[in-house]
Every structure is written in C-alpha cells, then in structure tokens.
Amino acid sequence: MTRSPAAFLTSAAPWRSLAYLATSVLLGLVSLVVLGGLVVSGLLLSVLGIGLAVLAGAVLLGIPLAALERRRLRLLDGPHADRPGSPHGPVTRPGLWPWLTTRLREPATWREFGYAVVFTVLLPLVDLVLLAVVVLLFALIAAPAYVAVDSTQPEALVLTGVGIAGLPVAAYVLGAAAAVQSWFVRLMLSPREGEQSDRVxxxxxxxxxxxxxxxxxxxxxxxxxxxxxxxxxxxxxxxxxxxxxxxxxxxxxxxxxxxxxxxxxxxxxxxxxxxxxxxxxxHPQVLTDHGIAAAVSEIAVRCRVPVSVDMDLTGRLPAQIEATAYFFVSEALTNVVKHSGAAAASVHGRLTAGRLAVTVADDGVGGAGLRDGGGLQGLADRVAVVDGRLTLSSPAGGPTALSLEIPCQPSHSVSSSPRTRRSSAKGSPSC
The missing domain is CATH 1.10.287 (Helix Hairpins)
Structure with missing residues (x-):
C-alpha cells in the first residue's frame, strides 16, 4: 500500500486482501457456532460435573484456530512468506493428560483463546460490513449499466461512474483492514520473548x-x-x-x-x-598441528585441478570451526573436480569482525544448485551445525562461487602456521 497507487491497484494485493477478509467471515461464523456451542454446553452441564471439561475444550479450541490463522497470513504475504511460529513448548511426557495439563498452564493457550473470542464475535462483523460495501460497489457498476441499456436512460450511468470511482477507495480500505487484522494476529499469536526459551x-x-x-x-x-x-x-x-x-x-x-x-x-x-x-x-594431522590454512594448502596440492590458495588467518580457530571449514573446502574442491569441468580454482579465506569467510571459486560450466540428498545440501546441513551460512552463485556457463560464513573468534596464535598461504598446484587425483 506504500507503493504508487497504480502499482498497488494493478497488483494482486487488493484481491489477496479481499480473499483474506472473505475467508475470515466464513471461518469466524463457523468458529462462532462451535465455540458458542461449547461454552453454552459447558455452562449447562456444569451442574452435572462435566461442564468444566467442556469449557476446557472450548479454551483448547483456540489452539487449532490460532494455527490456522498463522497459516492464513500467507494469503496476504504469498505462499513462500515467513509466518509466525508456534508459541507452545514441547510436551515432555506422552499421553493426553500430560498434553492437556501442559497446554492449559501455558499463557499462549489463554492468549489464543482470547483471540478466538475476539475473532468469532467482533472481526466477522467488521469484515462482513466491508464485504457488503464491496458488493454494493459492484452492484452500482453493474445494475445502472443494465438499466441504461435496457431502458435507454443514460443518466443511470452516473451511478456506474460512482461505483467505478469507489473501487480504488475500497481497495485501499480492504488492504488497510487486512493489514490491521494481520497485525492483530501477529500480536496475539506470535511467540513472546521467553515463551520458547527453554525449547530453544x-x-x-x-x-x-x-x-x-x-x-x-x-x-x-x-x-x-x-x-x-x-x-x-x-x-x-x-x-x-x-x-x-x-x-x-x-x-x-x-x-x-x-x-x-x-x-x-x-x-x-x-x-x-x-x-x-x-x-x-x-581429519588430517596437519589440521590438528598447524590449522586450517596449512590443511587447505595440502588439499590444493593433492587436487587434480590447479588451485590457488589465499588464507589470511592470524591465529588458530576453535577445533569445530576448523573441521567444518576443512570439510567445506574439501567437498567444494571435490565437486569442482567431478562436475565443473574447470581449468582452475581458487580458495579465499578471511577472518574479519569475528566471522570466518571462505570462498571456493572455479571457472567451470556452472549450473550447480542445492538439491535434496545432494552433496551441497549435506554440506549446508553440516555448516548449519555451527550457525554457518552457505551462499552459492553458479549461473549457467559459470563461473561458480561457493561461500561459507561462520561466526567465530581466533583462539591463539600459532607461529608455525604462516599468516598467508598462496599456492598453485596440480597433484594426485585424491582431491
């Protein structure tokens, strides 16, 4: 809505907002029937001693409704947009009773129940009024035009013009209403700070x-x-x-x-x-004794493709970080040898601002990508263990650059490990 009016009105945003509000009305009416039925039944059955169980079921109804509401946000943001995660923690013991007691003790459950009450009582009425206005605008456009054609009364087209002029205003009103409702969903149903701390x-x-x-x-x-x-x-x-x-x-x-x-x-x-x-x-011995720079130089010497190495590291890194970086370079160069058809490759590494950045590039045919079960996917999973990030640039025709970033701090200086290693080698096929 903050874009230019032409860009907003010609985009899918108004139609997404209309679909979001229309489904809100339908879901709200269904929820009103179910939730109202449970509350009324619980109050009536309270004299028999089972009313509290029914009322607890009404409270727990907010959990699936909240999960559905978090999913419905994709109607506004697109199918690939991020949506809020569940604010509920794990249940430590199996069974229905542990699940019920855990959920009823969580503040998120009661917050979701409060949202369910507001959603079933208030929001459908507001959304229904907005949808009625939209239907009226379309009626103003269609009906006078039909009357003008049928009875040859051109003055009826004035109302058609009013309806057409009101459509852009209605689009902005629908967009604003959907945005406010989605903000309310995130406010009430997103995890609060500390709710998932134990789980994290x-x-x-x-x-x-x-x-x-x-x-x-x-x-x-x-x-x-x-x-x-x-x-x-x-x-x-x-x-x-x-x-x-x-x-x-x-x-x-x-x-x-x-x-x-x-x-x-x-x-x-x-x-x-x-x-x-x-x-x-x-895990090569040189990695244990001299660090990642020396180990990468050894990989380059043994690689079938000539590899130039530029690793500017002033000290040793944590053992797990070094092992991950070594595995990354080894797997990347293996892919260069097997799949790229490259004539040369390079390894560039720097440690700046507490982050280790390593890039393996080649002049091959390109076209590499992350595929389920593929080597790069496994490499990404290995890097994620140490909070690292993998970035791939491989257009068709090349070149290919695979980059790794890991947050880390150097542990101590090692005099036997050179500060900068540069080499270009073509060795045995054991890359």
Missing part, C-alpha cells in the same frame, strides 16, 4: 551434543583406522615383500607363485594408500 536452549544443547558426539565418533574411527586396519596392512605389505624377496632369492621370480605374491603386494600397498587418504580426509 534445549535445541541448542542438543545440537551441541550431536556435534560433540560426531567429533568423538570421528576421532574413534580415525584412531581405529590408524591403529588397527592400517597397521595390519603395513604388516601385510612387509610380509608380502619378504615373501617376494624369498622367491627372487630362490630364482623363482618367473614362477606363478612369485607373480601372485607380487600382485598381492601391489594390491595391499594400493589399499594402504587409499586407507591413508581416507584417514587424511576424515
């Missing part, structure tokens, strides 16, 4: 526990692979090497047994190399 705190703690459990499981897997499977493979390679040497000493290198031993040794060595790459990809 518990969700935050749960997310932190999941992140800690993931890190603990990652360290366990890394330790088991390093101390278990890797050591066995090292012993196997050494044993096969000694067996191969014995064959050659006995001048049997041309025999079938010597060839099988040599092949087994090569396969065991390849499996050992792959296992070492796997351990390095889970």
């Amino acid at each position: 705190v518990e969700l935050t703690r749960s997310r932190a526990r999941m992140a800690d459990a993931f890190e603990a499981e990652r360290r366990r897997i890394e330790r088991d692979l390093h101390d278990g499977a890797q050591q066995h493979l090292v012993a196997l390679v050494m044993t096969l090497g000694l067996a191969e040497l014995e064959f050659r000493t006995a001048d049997q290198e041309a025999g079938k047994g010597g060839e099988l031993v040599s092949r087994a040794r090569r396969e065991a060595k390849q499996a050992l190399d792959e296992l070492r790459d796997l351990i390095r990809g889970i």
